[in-house]
Amino acid sequence: MSDQIKxxxxxxxSKENRLQWEPTQNKHVILYPEGMVELNTTSAEIxxxxxxxxxxxxxxxELEKKFSATGIRSEITDFLSxxxxxxxVSLKT
Amino acid sequence: MPTSPKTIPPISPPRWxxxxxxxxxxxxxxxxxxxxxxxxxxxxxxxxxxxxxxxxARAMGSVQLGLSGxxxxxxxxxxxxxDHARTLGYYSNLITSGYGLSLARIQELKKAGLDHIQISxxxxxATLNNYIAGTDCFEHKREVAGWIKETGYPxxxxxxxxxxxIDQMQNILEMATExxxxxxxxxxxxxxxxxxxxxxxxxxxxxxxxxxxxxAQAYKKKPGVKGKMKIYYVVPDYYEDRPKACMNGWGTTxxxxxxxxxxxxxxxxxxxxxxxxxNVNENSVSDIWNKSTAFNQFRGDxxxxxxxxxCPEKDKDFGGCxxxxxxxxxxxxxxxxxxxxxxxxxxxxxxxELAVNFAKPETSPKVFxxxxxxxxxxxxx
Numbered sequence: 001m002s003d004q005i006k007x008x009x010x011x012x013x014s015k016e017n018r019l020q021w022e023p024t025q026n027k028h029v030i031l032y033p034e035g036m037v038e039l040n041t042t043s044a045e046i047x048x049x050x051x052x053x054x055x056x057x058x059x060x061x062e063l064e065k066k067f068s069a070t071g072i073r074s075e076i077t078d079f080l081s082x083x084x085x086x087x088x089v090s091l092k093t
Numbered sequence: 094m095p096t097s098p099k100t101i102p103p104i105s106p107p108r109w110x111x112x113x114x115x116x117x118x119x120x121x122x123x124x125x126x127x128x129x130x131x132x133x134x135x136x137x138x139x140x141x142x143x144x145x146x147x148x149x150a151r152a153m154g155s156v157q158l159g160l161s162g163x164x165x166x167x168x169x170x171x172x173x174x175x176d177h178a179r180t181l182g183y184y185s186n187l188i189t190s191g192y193g194l195s196l197a198r199i200q201e202l203k204k205a206g207l208d209h210i211q212i213s214x215x216x217x218x219a220t221l222n223n224y225i226a227g228t229d230c231f232e233h234k235r236e237v238a239g240w241i242k243e244t245g246y247p248x249x250x251x252x253x254x255x256x257x258x259i260d261q262m263q264n265i266l267e268m269a270t271e272x273x274x275x276x277x278x279x280x281x282x283x284x285x286x287x288x289x290x291x292x293x294x295x296x297x298x299x300x301x302x303x304x305x306x307x308x309a310q311a312y313k314k315k316p317g318v319k320g321k322m323k324i325y326y327v328v329p330d331y332y333e334d335r336p337k338a339c340m341n342g343w344g345t346t347x348x349x350x351x352x353x354x355x356x357x358x359x360x361x362x363x364x365x366x367x368x369x370x371x372n373v374n375e376n377s378v379s380d381i382w383n384k385s386t387a388f389n390q391f392r393g394d395x396x397x398x399x400x401x402x403x404c405p406e407k408d409k410d411f412g413g414c415x416x417x418x419x420x421x422x423x424x425x426x427x428x429x430x431x432x433x434x435x436x437x438x439x440x441x442x443x444x445x446e447l448a449v450n451f452a453k454p455e456t457s458p459k460v461f462x463x464x465x466x467x468x469x470x471x472x473x474x
Contacts, residue, residue: 016247016275018184018208024106024154031184033209033249033276036108036157 005077007057010092011050017088019047030088042067046079050089056080094371095386102393106154107348107382110183111360112143114171115163115352118463119192121227122215124253124288124295125463127163128363132468136353140170142373144177146350149378151181155348161188161360163352166198172205179206186211188251191237192230199237199244210241211249211278216257217264225257227462238272250274254305254329255282255295256452262305266312266324274322279309281329285361285416293458296448302332331441335406336413336429343391343415348382356381358388361416365425391415396426400434 013019018031028044030037039047045066049059060073083089116131128134138146147158158178165171166189178185187202191212199210212234216222219231241248250269252258258265262279269277281302282288282295297305306326313324330337340347340359349357354373357363362370368387371380382388390396394407401412412418413429421430422437430437450456461467 015245016209020156020182020184022154022156024152029156031156031208033211033247034157034159034186036184 004091005056005080007055009056010052010054011056011059011080011083011089012052012092013047013050013089014087019044042075043079046076047083047088050080050083052092094376094380094384095369096380096384101389104383104392105345107150107346107378108155109157109159109347110147110150110155111159111161111347111349112146112174113161113163113349113351113360114138114143114165114168114174117167118162118164118190119167119228120164120190120230121462121464122225122253122287123291123460123462124255124282126283126286126288126360127463129286129290129471130468132465133472134351134353138350138352138354138373140173142354143170143174146354146373146378147174147178147181147183150348151183153379153382156182156184158183158185159188160185164190164192166193172201175202175207176205179208184208186249189213190226190230191234192228194237194240196240196243199240199246203244203246209247209249211251212238212241213251213253214238214268215253217261217268221258221261227464235272238274242273247275248273249276249278251278251280253280253282254297255288256297256301256448257295259297259301259305262308263312266309269322270318276323276325278325278327280325280327283330283361285364285420287461287463289420290461292444293447293451294460296331296444296451297329298448298452299332299445301452302329330414330417330429330431331445333431334433336410336417336431338410339414339417339429342411344382344388345392348378356385356388358391359416364416365419368425391425398426398428400432400436401428404434 020029020031022029028039045063046059049062060076063072064070084091115137116127116134165187175185185208187207187210189212214222214234215225222231223229252265284292288295309324309326312318344358347359349360350373351357355370356373357370368390370387371385397412401407413432415425417429418427419425421440428435430440451458
């Protein structure tokens, strides 16, 4: 799956899931029919940028800035390929 | 409300809230999970009551909301309740037979913010479907499934599996594909309430269970199904060696509010005698969840008897299902008799043995359908 992801790829969060901040859990969750996934901070930040506008390059640089980190591209790509497999996001281009 | 003095482990919030809006239902399924004495429970929470309950539970961290019944569509204020749920941030699931649902009503619910619809079908052909449902509804359900897709909803199709329809497994799977289901729940009947009354009519044989599961598992891997339709196969616990971790543990995750406001740790728990379940008309959801004796009854493992008490698997299945222990052994603190370690496991083996006989047409028992008269008749007994 990660072969399909290019640096210019744009991602769209699925209409059938909902990404939501849960104050009582102090974390983001993905809600879908009869289920819920709790997200860690990094995963949530990646998914928030799956808005049909940001490319992989832009997501990487935004997160590098946010977490003052480098070399996280492959980690992000791996997570996105899992997210595609789980139908949380789709590949737009 | 009786409150619990004993020490209890840390309490997690009720992430899942099941709102049983009414016991009224146009269907008469013989495995209905409603209490067998539903005809004697007449009061229903008002719209304002439901809104208050939803708000209180949401503040505690509830996020998945099931709107169920009976048939929730019977409630004229359904869209208003959905609207309130959406405003609070719930993910709301309508659990319906589809009976009486129109395209206009689906659109109304969508506008109110409903997130998804789960529709049940009783069998893959009209004759059996209508017989099991006690209502002529098969064609309408198929139509409703089309509207659900048309409105852009993810569709969960739920088929309750039992001896009368289990041999249709292949057809059921193909029907789900044809209807465009995104999720297919193949839920083997759990034997409480009406299903327990009708167990000899419903319990499949081991051979049927094994063959249907093989068919379902193979279908999952088929090209065009994998990645498109998620199939959940809920195993029949009678044929398991160990009990299910019922409700993910009593009072850990699930909260059911019955039509009259009674708060239950699971929708079948009303059958447990002597627990004095609290009511949302008298108590806040937070007091009910955190402080009531009933919700603390089976938290932790202080309540356990042998073989559960010293069992290395007690943190995995929490002793199984207390309703099943109560219904089959008379004591809810016993191990779920589904467990092969239970001294009462013989009652399960006996039911399985009998199923082979009852499966023969000449010895098949009569069905006792879920309807008001039958519920009243039980009260008189």
